[in-house]
Amino acid sequence: PDGQILLSFELRDFEGAKQCPTYSVFFKGNPLVAESRLGFDLKGGSALSDSFEVLSTDISKRDSRWKPVYGERSEIRDHYNQMRFSLSQKIFPALELVFRCYNSGVAMYYRIPKTEWREKITINKELTEFRFLANHTAWCANSAQGSYSKKTISTMGSGIERPLTLRVDDHTYVAIAEAALVDYARMKLSQSEESPFSVLSELSSSVEANLPLRTPWRVIMIAENPGQLLENNDILLHLNEPN
Numbered sequence: 001p002d003g004q005i006l007l008s009f010e011l012r013d014f015e016g017a018k019q020c021p022t023y024s025v026f027f028k029g030n031p032l033v034a035e036s037r038l039g040f041d042l043k044g045g046s047a048l049s050d051s052f053e054v055l056s057t058d059i060s061k062r063d064s065r066w067k068p069v070y071g072e073r074s075e076i077r078d079h080y081n082q083m084r085f086s087l088s089q090k091i092f093p094a095l096e097l098v099f100r101c102y103n104s105g106v107a108m109y110y111r112i113p114k115t116e117w118r119e120k121i122t123i124n125k126e127l128t129e130f131r132f133l134a135n136h137t138a139w140c141a142n143s144a145q146g147s148y149s150k151k152t153i154s155t156m157g158s159g160i161e162r163p164l165t166l167r168v169d170d171h172t173y174v175a176i177a178e179a180a181l182v183d184y185a186r187m188k189l190s191q192s193e194e195s196p197f198s199v200l201s202e203l204s205s206s207v208e209a210n211l212p213l214r215t216p217w218r219v220i221m222i223a224e225n226p227g228q229l230l231e232n233n234d235i236l237l238h239l240n241e242p243n
Contacts (some may be wrong), residue, residue: 001079001080002103005101006101007026008023008026009021009022009024009085009097010022010035012035014037016122017049020037020049020050021037021049023035023099023108024036025220027222028173030218032132033130036129036198038097038108038127038128041123041124041190042122043078043206048112051089052095055094056086059083060082060084063079064077072236078199080100081100082097082100083098084098093103093113095112096111102235104234106219106220107217107218109180109214109215110213110214111214111215112212113212114212116212119211120208120210121207121213122207122208123203126187128200130198130200131195132166132198135152136174138153138164138167153197153199154196157191158190159189160186161189162178164169164189164199171222173225174220177234177236178199178216178219179217179236180216180240182216185206187203187218189201201218221233221235
């Protein structure tokens with residue numbers, strides 16, 4: 001809403017595949033996340049990752065306030081701009097992508113609707129990427145509530161817990177996180193073997209679900225310093241359902 005963060009979505013030819021869903025993020029006019037691929041690999045060899053067309057687009061915004069039961073603030077402002085895209089392909093008739101831009105970061109989720117001929121789905125792999133432009137410093141942990149170690153994107157390995165905090169430069173810090181994790185495998189993170197500065201989503205298991213299916217939010221918190229990431233943690237409260 002304050003114009004500092006920009007998110008762009010596009011269907012484009014990407015690494016040999018046609019009409020792939022991709023997104024990119026800019027912060028203060030500078031590229032932060034390069035064009036990154038979205039989608040799924042499904043059981044049986046089919047994929048929700050390319051050959052899409054846009055059926056419809058919906059743009060909305062919200063600016064409201066709510067009172068938490070307890071916490072650091074007596075009142076919290078929920079302020080964002082949102083884009084929703086309905087996509088279609090021959091193998092699977094519909095896929096929805098929802099993006100939100102807050103002043104403290106961006107978030108996205110997938111929704112796979114129910115169809116007449118498919119009521120269940122098995123996701124073998126989620127293809128969500130976070131492609132950065134340099135080998136940023138990364139603070140990584142391999143277990144929940146585990147000890148964090150200082151590495152780089154290209155050396156952090158796999159099985160990294162979220163949040164994963166990255167130092168982009170002296171005035172830009174990022175934390176990759178997850179919100180609204182319900183009836184879905186939790187997301188871990190790994191480095192990419194093909195793209196050295198890329199962080200990949202890594203589901204803890206396959207997902208067997210009835211349709212419609214809505215995934216958890218994938219969250220990219222953005223701040224000018226590490227302390228501001230903590231000050232802006234309301235974004236995770238906004239993206240979870242009320243207690």
